[in-house]
Amino acid sequence: MIEGFIRGIPKAELHLHIEGSLEPEMVFALARKHRVDLKYPSVDALRRAYAFGDLQSFLDIYYAGADVLRDEEDFHAMTRAYLDRAKADGVVHAEIFFDPQTHTDRGIPIGVAFSGIGKALRESGISSRLILCFLRHLSEEAAFKTLQQALPYRDQFHGVGLDSSEKGHPPSKFARVYEAARKEGLIPVAHAGEEGPPAYIYEALDLLKVARIDHGVRCEEDPALAKRLASEGVPLTVCPLSNVKLRVFERMEDHNLKRLLDAGLHVTVNSDDPAYFGGYVAENYLACQKALGLTREDIRKLAANSISASWLPDRDKSAWLEKIRTYD
DSSP: OHHHHHHHSOEEEEEEEGGGGOOHHHHHHHHHHHTOOOSSSSHHHHHHTOOOSSHHHHHHHHHHHHTTOOSHHHHHHHHHHHHHHHHHTTEEEEEEEEOHHHHHTTTOOHHHHHHHHHHHHHHSSSEEEEEEEEETTSOHHHHHHHHHHHGGGGGGOOEEEEESOOTTOOGGGGHHHHHHHHHTTOEEEEEESSSSOHHHHHHHHHTSOOSEEEEOGGGGGSHHHHHHHHHHTOEEEEOHHHHHHTTSSSSGGGOOHHHHHHTTOEEEEOOBSHHHHTOOHHHHHHHHHHHHOOOHHHHHHHHHHHHHTSOOOHHHHHHHHHHHHHOO
């Protein structure tokens, strides 16, 4: 049965915003704990509000939801809940984004987030990496400040990313802070080519020198760019349900994931902000399989791509790739 195959095959998740895994039930529980007034009267009312017209309409609710995260226990509970769901979906390795500026701008010390998230990662029983993201709608100066705040916790995170509102905030805006992060040995990735144009993907590659492109689905608009991504083996961390929810594609049947895969691009499947977009990683695989007619070999290739694109040691990659090859 294809669903069992999808849920069971070993896979990595490489594009997951931990604050985006905050389910409405937990939002209300933490709001009660901290006496935070919510705009919505019930869990169902909040969930019904997840009808987004674009990226910004989602971000408005996303940042409001994150406001209930106040102490180490909150960050731990949120992260642990995600990891439990991920393991049930066959995730054996997770590379997780978090947005410290979302919290430090509310007066929450960056160490609180590191402590709570880190504790859950250590308890999880699966391997993981943590990626600190800069909010691109804020200034590069603010990103530099965040990097300096985070460096005392350097042993707890492995990379830097770039997220939030893409339109009007090209990767070039953050070229200097990325250079500083690379000098600290941090691996760079960046969101590009979701709502932004193919030019943003070029900037992420050439100016930020990223190891992966997060999203990247608009590369198809520039055949030379798509060919370059394929020839250089640059991984794309694609988030199909998110793309449909935010109207990058009107329907899953319109999604270009299968075309990109067939064209030789290093495509992976991920859940982005699963509490808001209708499903964790297995639901993303299942939706693509149904709408795009993915075969078992397509799914096997996507799972293998996720391991190959991860920051696991080569020995661990080889072991998981062999398990994927023989999985049935």
